[in-house]
Structures are given as C-alpha cells and as structure tokens.
Amino acid sequence: MPSRAVLAAAFDPGRAGRRAAWLGLWLALAGVLLLAAGTSVGSTGWTSLRDLLQGDAVARQIVWDIRLPRSIGAWLTGALLGLAGAVAQGLFRNPLADPYLLGSASGAALGGAVAMALFGVSPLAAQWLARIGITGMAFAGAAGAVALTLVLARGVQHTLRLLLAGVIVGVVLGAARDLVELASPEILQAMQAFTLGSTGFVGWAACGLMAVAWSLCALGAGMLARALDGLTLGEATAASLGLPLAPMRAALIAVMALATGTAVAQTGLIAFVGLAAPHLVRSIVKTTHGRHILLASLMGAVLLLAADILACWLLAPQELPVGVLTAVLGGSYLLWLMHRGVRAGGL
Numbered sequence: 001m002p003s004r005a006v007l008a009a010a011f012d013p014g015r016a017g018r019r020a021a022w023l024g025l026w027l028a029l030a031g032v033l034l035l036a037a038g039t040s041v042g043s044t045g046w047t048s049l050r051d052l053l054q055g056d057a058v059a060r061q062i063v064w065d066i067r068l069p070r071s072i073g074a075w076l077t078g079a080l081l082g083l084a085g086a087v088a089q090g091l092f093r094n095p096l097a098d099p100y101l102l103g104s105a106s107g108a109a110l111g112g113a114v115a116m117a118l119f120g121v122s123p124l125a126a127q128w129l130a131r132i133g134i135t136g137m138a139f140a141g142a143a144g145a146v147a148l149t150l151v152l153a154r155g156v157q158h159t160l161r162l163l164l165a166g167v168i169v170g171v172v173l174g175a176a177r178d179l180v181e182l183a184s185p186e187i188l189q190a191m192q193a194f195t196l197g198s199t200g201f202v203g204w205a206a207c208g209l210m211a212v213a214w215s216l217c218a219l220g221a222g223m224l225a226r227a228l229d230g231l232t233l234g235e236a237t238a239a240s241l242g243l244p245l246a247p248m249r250a251a252l253i254a255v256m257a258l259a260t261g262t263a264v265a266q267t268g269l270i271a272f273v274g275l276a277a278p279h280l281v282r283s284i285v286k287t288t289h290g291r292h293i294l295l296a297s298l299m300g301a302v303l304l305l306a307a308d309i310l311a312c313w314l315l316a317p318q319e320l321p322v323g324v325l326t327a328v329l330g331g332s333y334l335l336w337l338m339h340r341g342v343r344a345g346g347l
Helices: 004-011 013-040 049-053 057-091 104-118 123-152 159-183 185-196 204-223 225-231 235-240 245-267 273-284 289-313 322-343
Strands: none
Touching (some): 057 273, 123 245, 185 322, 204 245, 204 289, 225 245, 289 322
C-alpha cells in the first residue's frame, strides 16, 4: 500500500512542497543559531563576542580551535546519521530501521578496538596506525561489516535476509570486540568513550572529511530517491515501473554505509539520532523521499548539535557523553510515539 507521504505529495504536491520548504528553512535557521550558541557556550563557561572583538587570545583559541570545529562536527555528524536513517527506513520500508542495522556500528567498534589494542604493541603496528589512524580503522570496520552482511545475505535482492544478516553480523562482531577488550584491558576506558559517543575530539580535518562525505551521500540519495518512492508502492509495482531495483538497492546501501561509517569513525556510537530524525520530519510534513531525506538530514544535524550543547552545559565544567543524552531523549521520544500509536490503535 502506498505510504501517506507519497499519497499526500501526489494529491497536493504544491502544499507538500511549501511545507517542506518552510521546514527546511526553519531547520537551517535553527542550525545557524545553534552553531552560534555552540561557539559561545562550553564546559569552560561563556565566551562573548566582545571578548573576541577585543582580541582576547585565549578566547579566540577556545572558539576557533575547539568550539567551532566541534559544533560544525556535531552538525555534520547529525546530518550524516539523519540522512542514513531516512535511507534505511525507506529502503527497508520499516519506520524502526536505523543506520546501524547492517552491522556498521559493531564493525566500527571492533575496528577501533583492534587499533587501540595494536597501538604500541610493536613499532610496526605503531607506524602502520600512524598512517591509518583509529578513525580509519573504525571506518574500515564499518565498511567491512556491511560487506560481510551483503555476503551473508547473498546480495541485496531479499530485504528480510539483509535484516537477519545485519543482526547476526552485529552480534558476532560485538562479541569479537568484547574478546579484544578482555585481551587488552588497558583500552577499556578509551572504548567506553567510543561507545558512548563524543564530539570533543573533532577537529577541522574531520569536519572537512565529513563535509565531503555528506555532499556525496546527499547527491547519491537525491539521485536514488525515485527508487525509494517506487519501493513504497511495493516491489512488484516498482519493478513494473521499470526501476532496476537490485542496482538501486546496492547504491542505497553504499550511501548508507558511507554516511554511517564516516560519522561513527569520527564521533563514536551516537544512538537514536538516525532513528528519531526521520520520524520527526514525517510528523511535521508528508512528502516524497527526495525532500524527506534532505529534511531528515537537517533535522538530525539540529538534534545532535542541540544535544551536544546540552552535554557541555548541563554538568559544566564536566561534560556528559553526547551519546548518553541522545539515547535518553531519543528513547523517550520513541516510547511516547509508541504509546500514542497504541492508544490510537496504530501499533
């Protein structure tokens, strides 16, 4: 059965387009305001514009070298996760699908754990890691996990097989990460920070990398949005429309893997942003996937940046891991959404 978003856009495309444009404008404005707030508020207190204009060297260093790249990095990470979540929910036709569904999170965590365990074991390992880095190993682990899922699922033709393979890969790689941590207990504290998620170590190089990845993923998802619209009508109908489903599925999975792997490699495992952002967009506007993916990306960026500011401010001068905050807030929102659906008879 066609989704309500597709039907709404089909019967009243002008209204859906106007609402989507207004939502995009508000999300962009919220992102700018939050970026300004993120550069002004931190665990060390408030930095005013007057301090910067008066040439305060310490204030300038804090803002330009720490807070600004961190805030931009949080925005880009949320944008990547929101985009990946919208692609995952459209591809699997499941509103509970999230970007980590194909085992990318477990693969990234395993890659990071292996890198931390090998670092310092031998000069060769240290030299090798100096070239790749922990973030490179995390990205390689995420990409490898998705590739393993595709191998176990024997391609992209069967959605249910993909889901089951992703669950299995996630469990197995999670167990492998536990074994690495047991063998190298000195990495437990660093791995805890990775699994809780943090934007505190994001620099300008990471921002540039995530910006390039987001641009590529947004372009690819926009070009493939027609396939997602076709899949909402059912696979048989989509095939009858002449859509090459198998290549389009493979390309969508590549987009999702690139977005998720890049975000996780830079900031660790941040929960619920990729799951909640598409839900929030659908609750505001019903539109086609071309607009929905972009709006979900902007929504994810706003959500994570707001959560990052709260994480810096709530327990200042200590910082709360942003992944803990997004899990609490996102989980509470989804529980409320399920409760409302049960009362309305929708779940």
